[in-house]
Amino acid sequence: MREHNEKKKINKLTRNYGYSNFNTNSNLKKYIPAILSSLMLLIGIAADYYNFSPFFKSWFRVLWYSTAYLPVGLPVLKKGIESIKRGSYFTEFLLMSIATLGAFVIGEYPEGVTVMLFYTIGEFFQSAAVTKAKRNIKALLDVRPNKALVLRSNSYVSVLPSSIKIGETVQVRTGEKIPIDGVLLSTNAYLNTAAVTGESKPQRIIKNTIVYAGSINLQNVIEVKATKEFKNSSIARILDLVQNATARKSKTELFIRKFAKIYTPAVVFLAIGLTFLPYFFVPNYVFADWLYRALIFLVISCPCALVISIPLGYFGGLGAASNNGILFKGASFLDTIAKVNTLAMDKTGTITKGIFTIQEIKAFTISESELMKYTLALEATSTHPIAKALLDYPLREPFTATDVKEIAGKGIRGIVNNKKVLVGNAALLLDYKIDVLTEIEDIVESSVLVAINGEFVGYVIIADEIKEDAKETVSEAYKIGVKDFYMFSGDRESITKNVAKQINVLRSKGDLLPEQKLKEVEELMKNPNAIVAFVGDGINDAPVLAVSDVGIVMGGLGSDVAIETADVIIQTDEPIKIVKAIKIGKSTRAIVWQNIALAFGVKLIVLLLGAAGLATMWEAVFADVGVALLAILNAVRLQTKKW
Incomplete structure (x- = not known):
C-alpha cells in the first residue's frame, strides 16, 4: 500500500509538470498513429508531386489527407475540447487545432497534416526526455527494501520494514538491501551505497559503523541493529525530499507559466487581427493569404518549447544532483546556489571528520x-x-x-x-x-x-582530522566563482586558525557561540552583492542554515534538526560535493536561459517573417517543434553529464 501511494505521488508530481498529456510507456502501440499518418502523408506528397493520377486531385485527395490527419490530430482535438470544458480556453492544443484545421480550410492539406504530425513526434521526444529525468526518482522506489528478516523470539522472521522497531536486530543476506538505518553488528561488511550516497565504488564497513537503508550487501550475511524507524530512514528521507523538491518550482519556471497564460490568448487575438484587420488597410486583400499568415503565426507562437523545456531543465538538474548524493529541497535552490559568491563553513563535522x-x-x-x-x-x-x-x-x-x-x-x-x-x-x-x-x-x-x-x-x-578533500574544496570553490571563504567554529580560536591555515581559508573565527555564528553570517548578508551559502552539520548550526541564502548540511553526520532546516543536503559528508552542487546549479541555470533565448529568438524571427508573408508553414513547424526538440535535447545534457 505504501509503495502504491508513493507511485501515485510520482504520477502526481509529473502531472504538476504537465507531462501526463502523453503516455510515457514505451509500448509500440503509441507510435502506430504517427507511423500511419507518416506513411499516408508521404504517399500523398508523392502523388501530388509526381501527379500519379488525376483521380487524386478530386475529393479523394481531401479524404486521403483527412484520414492521414485523424490518427495524430484527433487526440489533440480531444484534449483541446477537454481543456475548454475545464475552463482553460487558450492552450497549445487549441493553437495546434486552429492552425491545422485552418490549413485544411484554405486547401493546404499536406501542411496541416505535417504540423500535427511533427507536433506529435515532438511530444514523443518530450516523453522520452521526461522518462529519463524521472528515472533517478523511480530508482529510489526500486532500491527501497520491501522485506526484512528481524530477530524475534530467538528466530529470524520476515516482516515489512515499516514494522521494525528501534533496537531490533536485522539480518541481511548477500545481495539483499539493508531495510533500515542502523549500526553494523557484524565484524565487517562490503556495501554498495550508490542509491543513498551517489558513491559508485562499494564501501568496506567495519563493526559499529552506521549503515543506511537501501545499501546492498555484497558479501556474507550481516547483522544490523536498527537505530531509526523506517519512515525516518535515509532512503525514505531521500524519496520524500526529491518528490517535494520537484514540486517546488523556481521563480523562472513560475514566471514562464504565468507568462504563458497571458501569452497564449494574446497570440490568438493577434492571429485574428492579422487575418481581418488588413482588409481595412491593404489593397487587393485576399482572405486566404492573410488566413495562411495567421495560421503560420499560431504555429510559431505555440509556447510548448518554453513550458516544457524549462521545468525539464530543473527536473534534470535535481535528478543529476540526487544521482551524485546531493539533495536539493526545491528547484529554486538550484537557481540560488548558482549565484553563491560567499561561502561560510562550520569546522567540526564539515571541514573536519568530526571523529575525535x-x-x-x-x-x-x-x-x-x-x-x-x-x-x-x-x-x-x-x-x-x-x-x-x-x-x-x-x-x-x-x-x-x-x-x-x-x-x-x-x-x-x-x-x-x-x-x-x-x-x-x-x-x-x-x-x-x-x-x-x-x-x-x-x-x-x-x-x-x-x-x-x-x-x-x-x-x-x-x-580531530581534516577531511581529505577539504583543501581541494576551497581551491575549486574559488575557481567556480566563490570570492569569499569563511570558517566559523565554536572550537577554540587557536584550533580554528590552525585548521583554516591548512586548507588555505584566509578568514576564520573560533570561540563562537551559536548566536555569534548567526551574527557573523548576518553581517556577511548585509552586503547587497553577497549571496551567502552556509555549510554546517550540528543542531547548533540550524539557526545559521535557516537565515543564509542557501543552507547546506552534511547529511551523514548532520543532526535531524539541521537536515530539516537546510536547503541542500550532502549525503556523503564530502565537502567537494558542495562544489559539485554549485556546478550543477550553474549548469542548470545556464541551460534554462539558453532554452529561453533559443525559443524566443527563433520564434520572434519567424513570427516577423510569417507576418510579412515570407515564411511558410514549414518554417513555422521548425520554429515550434524544431525549437522544442532542440531545447529538450539541451536539457537532457544535465542528466548525461559527468560531474
Missing part, C-alpha cells in the same frame, strides 16, 4: 579513572562528536549524573555523587570564576576541562 580520539588525559587532584568517571557521567547525555570520543574510554562502574544541563557552545553541568561538576571549555569554567592553568592556553587541539565543586581537577585533549 583521546590524545591525552591530565588529572591533578584526583586519579585519571575518577576524572573520566565524572566526565563521562555528564557526557553520556550528549550527542556531540567530542562526547562520542570520550565515551570510547573504557570504564568499570561508571558514575551516574543528575540535574544535567547543556550550556550551548560551552559544555555541560550536573550533579555527580552529590558534587557539582562542570565539563566543557574554558569559557564555561570562567563563567563560574574557576581558575584555569595557563598551560591550557598553549594546547592547540580541542580540550575538555573538568571542575568539581569549584575546583579545576584536570582536562582531556581530543584531536
Whole structure:
C-alpha cells in the first residue's frame, strides 16, 4: 500500500509538470498513429508531386489527407475540447487545432497534416526526455527494501520494514538491501551505497559503523541493529525530499507559466487581427493569404518549447544532483546556489571528520579513572562528536549524573555523587570564576576541562582530522566563482586558525557561540552583492542554515534538526560535493536561459517573417517543434553529464 501511494505521488508530481498529456510507456502501440499518418502523408506528397493520377486531385485527395490527419490530430482535438470544458480556453492544443484545421480550410492539406504530425513526434521526444529525468526518482522506489528478516523470539522472521522497531536486530543476506538505518553488528561488511550516497565504488564497513537503508550487501550475511524507524530512514528521507523538491518550482519556471497564460490568448487575438484587420488597410486583400499568415503565426507562437523545456531543465538538474548524493529541497535552490559568491563553513563535522580520539588525559587532584568517571557521567547525555570520543574510554562502574544541563557552545553541568561538576571549555569554567592553568592556553587541539565543586581537577585533549578533500574544496570553490571563504567554529580560536591555515581559508573565527555564528553570517548578508551559502552539520548550526541564502548540511553526520532546516543536503559528508552542487546549479541555470533565448529568438524571427508573408508553414513547424526538440535535447545534457 505504501509503495502504491508513493507511485501515485510520482504520477502526481509529473502531472504538476504537465507531462501526463502523453503516455510515457514505451509500448509500440503509441507510435502506430504517427507511423500511419507518416506513411499516408508521404504517399500523398508523392502523388501530388509526381501527379500519379488525376483521380487524386478530386475529393479523394481531401479524404486521403483527412484520414492521414485523424490518427495524430484527433487526440489533440480531444484534449483541446477537454481543456475548454475545464475552463482553460487558450492552450497549445487549441493553437495546434486552429492552425491545422485552418490549413485544411484554405486547401493546404499536406501542411496541416505535417504540423500535427511533427507536433506529435515532438511530444514523443518530450516523453522520452521526461522518462529519463524521472528515472533517478523511480530508482529510489526500486532500491527501497520491501522485506526484512528481524530477530524475534530467538528466530529470524520476515516482516515489512515499516514494522521494525528501534533496537531490533536485522539480518541481511548477500545481495539483499539493508531495510533500515542502523549500526553494523557484524565484524565487517562490503556495501554498495550508490542509491543513498551517489558513491559508485562499494564501501568496506567495519563493526559499529552506521549503515543506511537501501545499501546492498555484497558479501556474507550481516547483522544490523536498527537505530531509526523506517519512515525516518535515509532512503525514505531521500524519496520524500526529491518528490517535494520537484514540486517546488523556481521563480523562472513560475514566471514562464504565468507568462504563458497571458501569452497564449494574446497570440490568438493577434492571429485574428492579422487575418481581418488588413482588409481595412491593404489593397487587393485576399482572405486566404492573410488566413495562411495567421495560421503560420499560431504555429510559431505555440509556447510548448518554453513550458516544457524549462521545468525539464530543473527536473534534470535535481535528478543529476540526487544521482551524485546531493539533495536539493526545491528547484529554486538550484537557481540560488548558482549565484553563491560567499561561502561560510562550520569546522567540526564539515571541514573536519568530526571523529575525535583521546590524545591525552591530565588529572591533578584526583586519579585519571575518577576524572573520566565524572566526565563521562555528564557526557553520556550528549550527542556531540567530542562526547562520542570520550565515551570510547573504557570504564568499570561508571558514575551516574543528575540535574544535567547543556550550556550551548560551552559544555555541560550536573550533579555527580552529590558534587557539582562542570565539563566543557574554558569559557564555561570562567563563567563560574574557576581558575584555569595557563598551560591550557598553549594546547592547540580541542580540550575538555573538568571542575568539581569549584575546583579545576584536570582536562582531556581530543584531536580531530581534516577531511581529505577539504583543501581541494576551497581551491575549486574559488575557481567556480566563490570570492569569499569563511570558517566559523565554536572550537577554540587557536584550533580554528590552525585548521583554516591548512586548507588555505584566509578568514576564520573560533570561540563562537551559536548566536555569534548567526551574527557573523548576518553581517556577511548585509552586503547587497553577497549571496551567502552556509555549510554546517550540528543542531547548533540550524539557526545559521535557516537565515543564509542557501543552507547546506552534511547529511551523514548532520543532526535531524539541521537536515530539516537546510536547503541542500550532502549525503556523503564530502565537502567537494558542495562544489559539485554549485556546478550543477550553474549548469542548470545556464541551460534554462539558453532554452529561453533559443525559443524566443527563433520564434520572434519567424513570427516577423510569417507576418510579412515570407515564411511558410514549414518554417513555422521548425520554429515550434524544431525549437522544442532542440531545447529538450539541451536539457537532457544535465542528466548525461559527468560531474
